[in-house]
Amino acid sequence: MSFFNKMLASVGIGAAEIDTHLEKTSYHPGEEIRGMVHIKGGNVEQKVDNIYIKVMTEYIREHDDKKVSESYAVAKFHVADSMTVRKGETLQIPFSFPLPLETPLTLSRQPVWIHTGLDIDNALDPNDRDFIEVTPHPFASIVLKAAQDLGFRFKGATCEYHPRLGRGTPFVQEIEFYPSPEFASRVKELEFIFSLEHNGIHVLVEVDRRGRGLSGWLEQSFDMDERQAWLSLSQSDLQRGTGYVADVLEDLILRQAR
Structure with missing residues (x-):
């Protein structure tokens, strides 16, 4: 038995x-x-x-x-x-x-x-x-709240294979937003990729620009309408509050949307 x-x-x-x-x-x-x-x-x-x-x-x-x-x-x-x-x-x-x-x-x-x-x-x-x-880390929560304060609305999130951007993982999580009314004429979509550290956060901010005129049509046709930039925020930056982060984020989006 x-x-x-x-x-x-x-x-x-x-x-x-x-x-x-x-x-x-x-x-x-x-x-x-x-x-x-x-x-x-x-x-x-x-x-x-x-x-x-x-x-x-x-x-x-x-x-x-x-x-x-x-x-x-x-x-x-x-x-x-x-x-x-x-x-x-x-x-x-x-x-x-x-x-x-x-x-x-x-x-x-x-x-x-x-x-x-x-x-x-x-x-x-x-x-x-x-x-x-x-749920979001406190650092990420401040960045998300800053985007919300600028009028951006959550659209969706996906984890996609991307070993070059993934830090220690073969994927990244892409968090997408609908544009705020202020940016709607220039931005089709905003996207964040978070990279957390114990003393701060790095955010890859991708701005999908809305095409205008012939140059805009050409950029969209050849996938040149997406602009990316890293936003690095230390713990002391984040401690300055959501308003400060929103100002920094807004300046970056405006520069990328040109």
């Missing part, structure tokens, strides 16, 4: 189970995630080589002229070393780790989840998936 149970456990029947409990379900990048991994032993004793947690998301990549969604581990954290989980035993293992600054925001239904796994030799590895909400 024991051999039969081991065979079943190797394919996941009657094997150890895991269930991750998080303190909460909403975090911003850089915030500490705390929780508990609950392990329930199955019908046989099993040796666990490793317990780990991954912060997972998805991004869009073009392949053979088709857009495909690819999963990606933003980070992987070690929770516990090897251990033996006895038959029917219940274990609770606490964990904590910072949500990586590169984690995308869960705007426009962008999925982000916590994947917990057990490494068990010669067996189907048990795992658990917990989706979380990722």
Whole structure:
């Protein structure tokens, strides 16, 4: 019977189970995630080589002229070393780790989840998936509020494959805005790509200019109507408030929209 149970456990029947409990379900990048991994032993004793947690998301990549969604581990954290989980035993293992600054925001239904796994030799590895909400970091919130104060309205957000711009990840999150009435005659769309640091934020600001006359038509035809510029804001800059950031952002947009 024991051999039969081991065979079943190797394919996941009657094997150890895991269930991750998080303190909460909403975090911003850089915030500490705390929780508990609950392990329930199955019908046989099993040796666990490793317990780990991954912060997972998805991004869009073009392949053979088709857009495909690819999963990606933003980070992987070690929770516990090897251990033996006895038959029917219940274990609770606490964990904590910072949500990586590169984690995308869960705007426009962008999925982000916590994947917990057990490494068990010669067996189907048990795992658990917990989706979380990722809200803007306080630095990013100031920039978003500044855009809102200038009249720009959120349009949507997507994670796109872009290894050159992605800092540590193969993708970037593009956050798009409709133009404010003040800029509507010159700007078709505004786009942000955030690059967070612990002491500030870099924002790639892309202005999709509205074409005027023959030159505008030519620029649009040859995809030359998009202008990009980096906006770097230190922590001291951000502490000056949303009004200051809005003034800096407005000046940059006006220069790019010429």
